[in-house]
Amino acid sequence: MRSRAVKANITGTFLHRFFSFCIRPIKQTSNTFLHQFCPQRSSRCPTNNVHQQHVYPILPNISSLLIPKANNLFWLRSSYFSSALQPFEETSQRDRLVQDARFYSVLDFIKSSTVVPNIVTACIGHCIALKIGSLAHLPISTSLLTVYSRARDFGSSLALFDEIHNRDVIIWNAMITASVENGCSSAAISSFMEMTEEGTGFDSTTLLVVTLASSHMNNLRQGQALHGLGFKAGMLLESILCNALTDMYAKCGDLSSSERVFSWMECRDIISWNSIISGCLYNNRPEKSLMYFKEMAFFGERADSVSLSSAISASSCLGELIFGQIIHGWGIKLGYENSHISVANSLNSLYSHCGEIEAAETVFREMIYKDAVSWNAMIEGFGSNGKISEAFHHFHEMQIAWSVQPDKVTIITLIPLCAEKMLLREGRTIHGFTIRRQMGSDLSVKNCLMSMYLRCNRLTEAELLFSSMIERDLVSWNTMISGYSQNGYSGEAQDLFRELLRYNPKCSLSTLLAVLPSCDSYESLHFGKSIHCWQLKLGFSDDILAVNALMYMHIHCGDMKAAFSLLQRNFVAADIASWNTVIAGCTQKGHFQEALNTFSLMRQETHISHDSVTLVNVISACGNLELFSEGKSLHGLALKSLMGSDTRVQNALISMYGRCGDTDSARSVFDACPNRNLCSCNCMISAFSQNKDARRALELFCALEYEPDEITFVGILSACTQLGVLRYGKEIHGHVLRLGFQENPFISATLLDMYSNCGRLDISIQIFKNIQEKSVAAWNSMISAYGYHGNGKKAIETFQEMIKEGTVATKSTFISLLSACSHSGLLDEGIWYYDHMFEEYGVEPLTEHHICMVDMLGRSGKLHQAYEFIKQMQTQPKPGVWGALLSACYYHGDLEMGKEVAKLLFELEPENVGYYISLSNMYVSAGSWKDAVELRNTVQTQRLKKPAGYSLVDVGLW
Template sequence: MQAGWAVKAKIRGTVEQISNTSFALRLRLSSSASSALFPHFHFHTYNVLIPKTSPLLHSSYFSTALQLFDEMSQRDHHAHDNRFYHALHLVKSCTVRPNIVNASIGHCIALKIGGLAHLPTSTSLLTVYSRARHFGSSFALFDEIHNRDVIIWNAMITASVENGYFSAAMKLFVAMTEEGTGFDSTTLLVVVSASSHANHLKQGKVIHGLSLKSGLLFDSILCNALLDMYSKCGDLSSSELMFAGMEWRDIVSWNSMISGCVYNSYPEKSLRYFKEMAFFGEQADNVTLSSVISASTSLGELIFGEVIHGCGIKLGYEDSSHISVSNSLISLYSQCGDTKAAESIFKEMKHKDAVSWNAMIEGFSSSGKISEAFDLLHEMQITWSVQPDKVTIVTIIPSCAENMLLREGRAIHGFTIRRQMESDLSVKNCLMDMYSKCYRLTKAELLFNTMLDRDLVSWNIMISGYSQNGHSEEAQNLFRELLHLYSKCNLSTLLAILPSCDSHESLQFGKSIHSWQLKLGLSNEILAVNSLMYMYINCGDLKAAFSLLQRIDVVADITSWNTVIAGCSQKGHFHEAINTFNLMRQEPNISHDSVTLVNAISACGNLELVSEGKSLHGLAFKTLMGSDTRVQNALISMYGRCGDTESARSVFDSCSNRNLCSWNCMISVFSQNKDARKALELFRCLQYGPNEITFNGILSACTQLGLLRYGREIHGHVFRLGFQENPFISAALLDMYSNCGRLDIAIQIFRNTQEKSVAAWNSMISAYGYHGNGKKAIELFHEMYKAGTMATKSTFISLLSACSHSGLVNEGIWYYDHMFKEYGVEPVTEHHVCMVDMLGRCGKLNEAYEFIKQMQSQPEPGVWGALLSACNYHGDLEMGRKVAKLLFELEPDNAAYYISLSNMYVFSGRWKEAVELRKTIQDQRLTKPAGYSLIDVGFG
């Protein structure tokens, strides 16, 4: 007896833990009103304790258990007492529409006539409380019953599962066996359902053992429940073994295996079981068809899915009563790219549930039809029968994130607040991801910091947001904080933190992440290894990246090779990118794809290797990838960088599926190759709405031409389309107005720009320099520094050039000497050229020569070329000859150096040497690009 009370105490403790908050419902019924409803009974006030309960997770097997329980023969020891019959009938009628009021009325009646001692009445009342979601009242009633039999124990265990209290169900089952009541197949069925919902495999195996020991496995419903439990708990092999050993299988058995295979990501097995089922002559039902269609969707097997669709029509499962089949078909056709077929099924459905709408919205989103997805969402909102739920929100927000639709994303955020969905963890995670990808990191931070409950996904999204938005330090600090809270992180965490290692300074941290990855046992995860290789390339450790590639050589796929080729190409290691591509082609089991070709072609373009680029062009056509738009765009850019505008135009004209990127590439080719008029002509024929890249290319062309009239027209386009705040476009507008002589308009644009980028500051400093106002350029540089914008390599090129054009030699020397110490910018060739040009302009040729000689690295030809121009300007033939001799060795094919020295000979009256040098130019067939001047005769 004491043991029994101890078990009761344990169960009561569980219930109290589950329902921390409870409230008392005092039901007072006036005798007149109650008499009108129930004239045979008198009522008294009754107190009921009702806890707040969680929603139930139903399953088909649990529903079966409920049906079995409802249909059980009642234990009627007082059948002769008419009062008990009426009370039982009243209480059972309350199960049709269970609520606390009806349950309390029934309870009052049973209490008044002493019906609680009647087990059928008590059992029915317990069930009414359970289905009214008042589990505490069910347990309180159960606790008062002393002569319990198997049926009332089953009812209480069922109530626990029905209300989502799976651990309580198991404790009740233990108490039931300890009291010696025994159990039947219904008990085991309900407890198996609890194990399945709780994902408690060990517990489920114990129930399976009890079923065998008690000889109850003859019950097909229990067998089917065990099949489903093993599948839901991820032990598909046990489910298959049990299925193979079943002597008699019904449609539920087959459905358990077919759906279990889909649930455990084995769609091929699911289709195999379906074919086996058809072979044995078992007719499919709507559950079978839904599961098999889902398997076809996972495999992308559109043809097989269409066959199942036909089978469904033949069996009559396409009508409105079988929504699940139609929903599965919508998902199938959507994910296989046939949105028209999906939309057709959706429109033909007379009755749609939330899953139908969500599947169609997902179909539009995944196929890039974003406007259609939002139209459908709006239509769903005005359809009162079905309203958007959390799944709808989680479906549509990623589309906003991927397509940078910030305004739409914010609107959906507002909708979640109005519908009180913003507290849902999955919704908040999606919103965080959307704000991060739309470059609104402060919004994502606010959501993250106000989350009461965070899961690992929340942390991964925030770390990834910091990494992708260039906040490497914040990402790494948050990652360290995460490690203190979660001992077990996952692959997503690794993929989130690795992009934060994007410079040589982050290499050590990246190596520690590599060690952490090995510790987690992810060394064979190809995604993790690919990300590590990319990280090492970003940090400049190519040796480590190639070492990793060599280590996974056996299992490396095309993505692994593309990671290295693309990483090298994007980080300026063009020779390494081409060498890796050549190595990949020697691999027998690896074949290049369009991504490989795009990056290899880009590397050839940057190195101006036109011959190799043409070979890749031929390879693209040979492997039928020449028609890929991305490959064609890469070829256009490659030919443009190599100066072959005719070949670039030929590729552009042959493009059958040009996109806006194709037009932008061709406009940039003309602009880069000083063919600005053709760029303007192409812009006039543009078949798409221009974007930021289009305007940058065409403004560069206007700058080259110096034609203010065209520049103003483009400025008008920019203003009408709302691109004037774009930092790159505002910088291009500054350059254009400055080069066209309108410094006043350039200053006005700069001052009106709210968020000034470093490119805008650089352009304005350069503009002051070109117009001979070096002091203003210096003032603006200091203003930029005070505003918190970090100077870059280009900033100092503009600043030193401004000092050179304005004769501010001392100031220029000071900024050059302090650019690394004070501002962290290391001098490169362009800065050296500016210094030599500045010293040369003011006649300090010896100082310029000494400056070059004292350089730590080997001077580039451009540095000596600047000194030769200064010698030519000042007529210093002696130094000019010395510098020219060096340049003839470094760049023997550059005609400009020969002409500069020839001009110095003429200036000094040494005609013989000048004629000999001109003859050398003719003999070697060297040519210098002709200079030209432009005059805008239009209205400026």
């Protein structure tokens, strides 16, 4: 026992001295070789920091590493290290018997190191092999090369391989495998070519590994050549090589060739089935993936985790929840549900995609092991199903679970949720998180953050991010250009696009789609046409997305002829999105009749069928044109095509019936709506308000189940204005203040109207003064309020102040101003503003302005001047203009002119009973009772009915 201990002590001491003093640096890495075959990896994979000078480093205190393993290395004696190194020129062949047992001991030690490879054990084995002269033994050098490769020291593998001269197929295969393992597929191909040039030959393993390299490189032509080599050499009878070929063809996008190789195979194993199932899924053919999965089950092949994961993912792509649940049950039976992360992750995605988020969470909670993919899939599932708070809760829980931490994918999943829901505070929090976790410099993360800020209307933050980018890709430019366009900064978007062209003239289709929305007025039509030319130059003329964007641009720029010309030239390729683009564009720009004409033209195309977007826009067009019969026909079409239950279509129907004055039909649609939302309630409240049914509007508001928004308050305040009851208006004003909507320009303008109509001009003035940024709607309401209370001079002063502030006057401004002049008897001022409204303010006189002028002249007793004004109008006078003159004739008792005007009105609007009543009252005032009675009889004969007048008394109760 003592002698053993002495021997061990001597051995340990000698090892310490040997490794400390005797090891010399070995040949430096062949950087030229490495750079030639693997330039993309030469800077990061070949060497570690300790290998920058020498491939095999001197290891300090190595005896301390060996002493615990003294029993395994006890055979080492000091005499062994005195053997001379054998030069590689004198190495024996692999098949030659080696009598020295030490070689096999070293070989066993190196092979055992491949199980848990690390650079320390690789260097130990290398040094021992050098000292005993066994490095010339090909099995030892092959194993050592493999250990270096698996320890991620690819540079040492290259250097060792470079020193071996008598190479056989096995060591070539090891070198090719090492290249593939370390991500140097091009080096693997180069090694294979060098191998064949040296005449070494190859076997099925060689082809297998090189085929894998071709798959990684997506080099189909190279893979086909390898297929031919395997066929010529008669190696395709081996299922392993056929499996690799099946996978290679699928990864290179040639699914038909992959299927042919698979069908040609006589003996298929589970890897064969997995290759074709996952290959179909990789090529976006989930239906074929499920077909092969069913075929595999039919032949009795037992599925594994790869098969189940692929089949579940295919079910998710197709939305086949039931089939996915069947596979889930099969996975439980086989024991793959919780123990295999890939299967559980696929189940999470399946249930989330199919809306069964509770089932997804159950699978997630039962998982034994969770990786980052598991957490990310769960967060994405909650987000896609509208459960934003749960998504952030899981993000917080993920941070607490120290085993897995949020990665870049987690951040990229969460930021779009903040952008979609405009959660600025949460988005800024995630931004801070990325900076703390040192992910803020990642380009994809920065692009997502920039998009989030732009969606939340925070251009300053987005611009800071964009300007701070040291490196920008095309996505960065496109995001910023699109953000400017969507936020109304057309000039900035176009300037940034020009700047991009100076750096990268080959912009993508996404770039053109980003900049085209900035062309939204006639002034930008020239720029839009230049984008059209650029699109033709880049070869995007046949892309239907580009055509749709161009049509939308031309419509918004007022060039309807060019838009319809584009649609006509692309009739064959036009899809429903193309037709919707034209119809929606016409509706949004007020070309309602053109929208309806386009819809009629679309209905003639047999290969195109309308959708809910089409119906929403054409129903809206009918509402704006007050085409009641056409609107009802579209209602029937929606019910017939099973789109009548779509909430957006029902909301459009409510608005259409409201504009056409049929509140009962609007209420019927509202009551029948199964999934009504706040927008539905807003449409119904607006319908009541527009049709002077303020009481029902207030009743609906009181029964509202949702938190009201700005649109809700605009509608209900309009109803309070009609009632003239100040108490209700004050209560609504309190709601507005509590919710912080008082800065909304439309709400502030409606509050001004409400208080003014309720007789509280003083409160209107106070609200107007408190508005920090006055909109044109607020100015118009204040001018109208002064006019309503007979203070025309103050209305004119307010108008002049508005112009001085730089606010552009609109048609509504002049309606309020001319009406104020009319009510205050300011005839000269009113005539001056009417004469100069187009020349100085750019507002073209419309029917409403003509009515104001006739009313102004009529109130001043200048009936003949008003009559001549109407006769000299360049356009055909609308009935409302003649109606204003008829009211003036009644006011001043001019029966002769009244009879003449009434005769014209009876022809223009024979069903308007108001004109008959006005003329009848004029007859009574003039004492012509016979004519008055005859006119009344005419009204009864034609069954015309005058709406009954009523008075409203507020008693404080509903």
